[in-house]
Amino acid sequence: MTKKQPKIAVFGGGSWATAIVKMLSENVNEIGWYMRSESVLDHIKQNQHNPKYISSVEFDINQLFLSNKINEMVSYADYLIFAVPSAFLKEELEKLTTSLEGKVIFSAIKGIEPESGLIVGEYFHKKYNIPYDNIGVITGPCHAEEVALERLSYLTLACSDESKAKLMSSFLKSRYINTKTSDDIVGTEYAAVLKNIYAMAAGMAHGLGYGDNFQAVLMSNAIREMKRFIKKVHKMKRNINNSAYLGDLLVTGYSTFSRNRMFGNMIGKGYTVKSAMMEMSMVAEGYYATKSAYKIKQKNGAKTPIIDTVYKILYENKDPKIEFLKLSERLD
Numbered sequence: 001m002t003k004k005q006p007k008i009a010v011f012g013g014g015s016w017a018t019a020i021v022k023m024l025s026e027n028v029n030e031i032g033w034y035m036r037s038e039s040v041l042d043h044i045k046q047n048q049h050n051p052k053y054i055s056s057v058e059f060d061i062n063q064l065f066l067s068n069k070i071n072e073m074v075s076y077a078d079y080l081i082f083a084v085p086s087a088f089l090k091e092e093l094e095k096l097t098t099s100l101e102g103k104v105i106f107s108a109i110k111g112i113e114p115e116s117g118l119i120v121g122e123y124f125h126k127k128y129n130i131p132y133d134n135i136g137v138i139t140g141p142c143h144a145e146e147v148a149l150e151r152l153s154y155l156t157l158a159c160s161d162e163s164k165a166k167l168m169s170s171f172l173k174s175r176y177i178n179t180k181t182s183d184d185i186v187g188t189e190y191a192a193v194l195k196n197i198y199a200m201a202a203g204m205a206h207g208l209g210y211g212d213n214f215q216a217v218l219m220s221n222a223i224r225e226m227k228r229f230i231k232k233v234h235k236m237k238r239n240i241n242n243s244a245y246l247g248d249l250l251v252t253g254y255s256t257f258s259r260n261r262m263f264g265n266m267i268g269k270g271y272t273v274k275s276a277m278m279e280m281s282m283v284a285e286g287y288y289a290t291k292s293a294y295k296i297k298q299k300n301g302a303k304t305p306i307i308d309t310v311y312k313i314l315y316e317n318k319d320p321k322i323e324f325l326k327l328s329e330r331l332d
């Protein structure tokens with residue numbers, strides 16, 4: 001007798017949730033997809049694509065179980081993938097009346113829940129009593145736009161229970177998606193959060209007129225800073241040069257698809273935080289992450305000149321030009 005395949009659902013209606021549903025649709029017969037907007041769901045049902053995010057991706061509606069009722073979707077699924085921006089996670093989860101007991105939660109969110117200052121895995125563990133063996137992370141250098149184009153991409157699936165990481169890997173792997181598993185759920189999550197801050201720094205530098213030579217030094221310093229930071233929060237043997245850490249830093253720091261880089265670029269060019277936010281139709285997680293990461297590093301004493309610089313510019317209204325001059329003297 002073949003083992004029953006667990007039911008899987010994606011929570012979120014943005015670019016990344018849409019890309020994840022696409023990747024799953026290569027392997028999974030029925031995928032649950034929750035998002036808040038009923039009108040977007042109706043549009044998907046009628047037109048087979050998400051009207052707002054990576055709308056070039058076409059879905060086979062027969063493969064989708066669509067709902068804007070979060071409790072209905074939680075009851076339906078065994079494996080829950082969250083791809084809601086971190087700033088809205090708490091608000092979404094507060095709608096839950098259905099228990100999360102026994103569910104396996106994978107976070108595809110690359111951010112820190114702002115109110116608690118916790119990475120998403122820790123948030124589910126501490127606030128919803130989910131055991132760490134039932135928590136996983138979907139990460140890696142991967143932009144939703146390139147998934148839509150079916151350009152070869154690599155994901156890392158992290159979970160302390162290797163069988164769950166492998167199962168998630170089998171759901172996502174395809175002709176254009178390669179997967180790898182890891183047991184570093186804390187380190188991979190922090191890396192995914194921090195690289196957004198460094199990508200904002202890269203964007204700021206570009207907006208200020210620094211060139212490729214400077215960016216290479218910035219990225220080289222960023223990976224060392226990331227290593228120091230992660231070692232303070234969760235010491236274990238890891239290779240920081242792996243794709244989930246260095247790879248994701250590089251794609252976000254260099255890609256024109258990166259929203260964090262775009263946001264930083266606007267700040268470097270002289271936009272205020274408010275005007276840069278208004279200009280963006282998508283989420284730059286690094287903005288929120290900077291505040292949380294700065295607080296964490298104040299507690300653990302990690303040396304983080306790049307995070308400090310970005311924090312001063314975004315939250316203390318300091319002049320990017322002056323702060324980058326000071327930073328440039330600290331880089332090597």
Ligand SMILES: NC(=O)C1=CN([C@@H]2O[C@H](COP(=O)(O)OP(=O)(O)OC[C@H]3O[C@@H](n4cnc5c(N)ncnc54)[C@H](O)[C@@H]3O)[C@@H](O)[C@H]2O)C=CC1
Pocket residue numbers: 012013014015016017036053083084085086088091092108109110111142143144145281282283285
């Ligand atoms: N876009 C990408 O290539 C990747 C994104 N991620 C991560 O995925 C997460 C989601 O990002 P994207 O899908 O790219 O975002 P997006 O910018 O494409 O979409 C924003 C999403 O936030 C939702 N939203 C806006 N206001 C909301 C509210 N008040 N309550 C609940 N939801 C609200 C929108 O409906 C939309 O679904 C982020 O943590 C991001 O770092 C991770 C890997 C790749």
Ligand SMILES: O=C(CO)COP(=O)(O)O
Pocket residue numbers: 110140141142143196199248251252257258259260261283284285
């Ligand atoms: O995480 C990402 C790529 O791996 C997406 O980065 P941005 O949110 O900056 O677009």
